[in-house]
Amino acid sequence: MTSPITVPVVLGERSYEISIGPGLLAEAGTRIAALAPQARLAIVTDTNVAGLHLATLAESLDRAGLAHQTVTVEPGEASKSFTTFARVCEDLIATRVERGDLVVAFGGGVIGDLAGFAAAVIRRGMRFVQIPTSLLAQVDSSVGGKTGINSRHGKNLVGAFHQPSLVLADTSVLDTLSKREFRAGYAEVAKYGLINDAAFFGWLERRWRDVMAGGAAREEAIAISCRSKAGIVARDETETGERALLNLGHTFGHALEAVTGYDSRRLVHGEGVAIGMVLAHEFSARLGLCSQETPSRVAAHLAEVGLPTRIGQIPGGAGSADALMTAITQDKKVKRGRLTFILTRGIGESFIADDVDPAAVRHFLAEKLADGPDAAAPVTGP
Amino acid sequence: MTSPITVPVVLGERSYEISIGPGLLAEAGTRIAALAPQARLAIVTDTNVAGLHLATLAESLDRAGLAHQTVTVEPGEASKSFTTFARVCEDLIATRVERGDLVVAFGGGVIGDLAGFAAAVIRRGMRFVQIPTSLLAQVDSSVGGKTGINSRHGKNLVGAFHQPSLVLADTSVLDTLSKREFRAGYAEVAKYGLINDAAFFGWLERRWRDVMAGGAAREEAIAISCRSKAGIVARDETETGERALLNLGHTFGHALEAVTGYDSRRLVHGEGVAIGMVLAHEFSARLGLCSQETPSRVAAHLAEVGLPTRIGQIPGGAGSADALMTAITQDKKVKRGRLTFILTRGIGESFIADDVDPAAVRHFLAEKLADGPDAAAPVTGP
Numbered sequence: 001m002t003s004p005i006t007v008p009v010v011l012g013e014r015s016y017e018i019s020i021g022p023g024l025l026a027e028a029g030t031r032i033a034a035l036a037p038q039a040r041l042a043i044v045t046d047t048n049v050a051g052l053h054l055a056t057l058a059e060s061l062d063r064a065g066l067a068h069q070t071v072t073v074e075p076g077e078a079s080k081s082f083t084t085f086a087r088v089c090e091d092l093i094a095t096r097v098e099r100g101d102l103v104v105a106f107g108g109g110v111i112g113d114l115a116g117f118a119a120a121v122i123r124r125g126m127r128f129v130q131i132p133t134s135l136l137a138q139v140d141s142s143v144g145g146k147t148g149i150n151s152r153h154g155k156n157l158v159g160a161f162h163q164p165s166l167v168l169a170d171t172s173v174l175d176t177l178s179k180r181e182f183r184a185g186y187a188e189v190a191k192y193g194l195i196n197d198a199a200f201f202g203w204l205e206r207r208w209r210d211v212m213a214g215g216a217a218r219e220e221a222i223a224i225s226c227r228s229k230a231g232i233v234a235r236d237e238t239e240t241g242e243r244a245l246l247n248l249g250h251t252f253g254h255a256l257e258a259v260t261g262y263d264s265r266r267l268v269h270g271e272g273v274a275i276g277m278v279l280a281h282e283f284s285a286r287l288g289l290c291s292q293e294t295p296s297r298v299a300a301h302l303a304e305v306g307l308p309t310r311i312g313q314i315p316g317g318a319g320s321a322d323a324l325m326t327a328i329t330q331d332k333k334v335k336r337g338r339l340t341f342i343l344t345r346g347i348g349e350s351f352i353a354d355d356v357d358p359a360a361v362r363h364f365l366a367e368k369l370a371d372g373p374d375a376a377a378p379v380t381g382p
Numbered sequence: 383m384t385s386p387i388t389v390p391v392v393l394g395e396r397s398y399e400i401s402i403g404p405g406l407l408a409e410a411g412t413r414i415a416a417l418a419p420q421a422r423l424a425i426v427t428d429t430n431v432a433g434l435h436l437a438t439l440a441e442s443l444d445r446a447g448l449a450h451q452t453v454t455v456e457p458g459e460a461s462k463s464f465t466t467f468a469r470v471c472e473d474l475i476a477t478r479v480e481r482g483d484l485v486v487a488f489g490g491g492v493i494g495d496l497a498g499f500a501a502a503v504i505r506r507g508m509r510f511v512q513i514p515t516s517l518l519a520q521v522d523s524s525v526g527g528k529t530g531i532n533s534r535h536g537k538n539l540v541g542a543f544h545q546p547s548l549v550l551a552d553t554s555v556l557d558t559l560s561k562r563e564f565r566a567g568y569a570e571v572a573k574y575g576l577i578n579d580a581a582f583f584g585w586l587e588r589r590w591r592d593v594m595a596g597g598a599a600r601e602e603a604i605a606i607s608c609r610s611k612a613g614i615v616a617r618d619e620t621e622t623g624e625r626a627l628l629n630l631g632h633t634f635g636h637a638l639e640a641v642t643g644y645d646s647r648r649l650v651h652g653e654g655v656a657i658g659m660v661l662a663h664e665f666s667a668r669l670g671l672c673s674q675e676t677p678s679r680v681a682a683h684l685a686e687v688g689l690p691t692r693i694g695q696i697p698g699g700a701g702s703a704d705a706l707m708t709a710i711t712q713d714k715k716v717k718r719g720r721l722t723f724i725l726t727r728g729i730g731e732s733f734i735a736d737d738v739d740p741a742a743v744r745h746f747l748a749e750k751l752a753d754g755p756d757a758a759a760p761v762t763g764p
Contacts, residue, residue, distance in 0.1 A: 093712075153475045
């Protein structure tokens, strides 16, 4: 077996390990059998991932003598719907997995959230294993136990905290991602620098090409990201405090996703987060919390990597300030009419501001929208 | 305020109280405001309960200055579907309740399970209050935090453990139940005697008419039932052991409900449990675990109360042994092909048998079905 990097997530009896490294998919059988030798597996995946990687996973499970069946959904955010959720639950129950068996979430963030939520509620809770196949899922959604689906009123408004029993992040699988998908995940990597690790952000500014290229720098960036998230989650599993920092860029980002109809041709989650993080830094500067140079430095790095950083880059625009405010106030981070945003005092100095004036946000967004669409907006470049 | 009987459910930081007594509905506002003075309330109820009791609840909440909105569903088991669940979640989110607000489950077992599950997953967990309006809900489904909906493959296969913050069981509301509904709840009351309290079963044999009539005996029966369940749940919240005892009669009962298509004109849950408990005692006697007199005594009492006790009493029959076995093996209580049943060594001496031979169950059921339909089957009497 290979020697992956191991990141422990310490949550009492719900503790588990994230393994990170190339070639883990081919070892999934051995590693899962070590966890649950008798378990039967129900794999949830999407048609893209199934076409690229299911054979490798299935062979590995077969070699380890683990029985498995597969439930497949369409790729894309639209699968985080009540309809697909119901279908996946019914199909998983039809495989006759029992309470001690395992659901395997095999795919990107959508699959992790969807399959994790199904595992959380089938028979009132089954164990599950995450095998994230996108950079986004490896550094974010497969760590920390947030699972869920989207409401017509906003993203992830329906779900559960349900920790996986094991996470296998095979970094070589990431070679099959498009550049756009990889960059979208990179936005979440950069987020860990921006939250509380200025040194990591500086490292990324210098080494991002190596992270893109693969190899040791990529693995290191993923491990640092997972370690950062694991630490935050261990201190605040159900987001009563510090964990909200992980939402940096996400309140703006989710609103942008909502007003663009979750249409991945226009905007994917990581791109929304990239623009959202720039907005969060700009808004912080506007409030006098950090220098004007801070948002400029964030935007410069994300733009260099190839991520969108301005609302004007979204094909078809992002609606009105009203539409964005409706989405923002319906997001989870609202308390008695005041908004909760993650703001910052500088690179790596983010904090939770739970008393943000909605009028100030609306004014800020209206100004951003007035900038109008960019002449050339290569959001969906190669 | 009245002085209701109070039953504590001791579950660490998830502990709560069940209040039992007449007139509690009119005090709901004061009691909920004491728990969460600033909360906004989203009430989930069905059209029957709304017609009978919503005005009383709403007035009480208004007097206490609590803002509230209502989401209404059709009465009946069919509302425990993915479709209704999705609609209730969307409607609750549309009321803009926030994480500190309260979902109020106002109705019978179906409403408690459905609204409780929605509360468990909206924003990954909202607080909720149970105001059970059926005897069944007061003694069973509103205590212990099991919430959920039905799969096409079986009952309650999708759900969550989510404890309420408060349970208000207004015993005077039960006066509006039909005799059939009251009797159905009574089956669950009798269950607590049969599980581990022979003295309570004896008391019921003597006092059941007083329980039916209302007043102190009814309140006492409900309190004893809640105390019994609270004790079991406190010792085993997520059913890794002892809690399974609460399934006495339920594996057979659920299978009967499944094969009769959850059609309440033919069979309601409590009636399925009544027949199921008799079957569990008969099967135990068949296995030589208890005397032949035990199932006879159980059946005699339930029949005296007016509950069905034989499969043959179900209008339209209960299909084949094959259909029943399919439903039983898809129920939650299966481990590696062996069945888990609650069996008994006598009145009040039930135990968990987790290695029951499916062939023995099938043979037993085939025999029961061969008895054929009863000539007169007044299941749906007055």
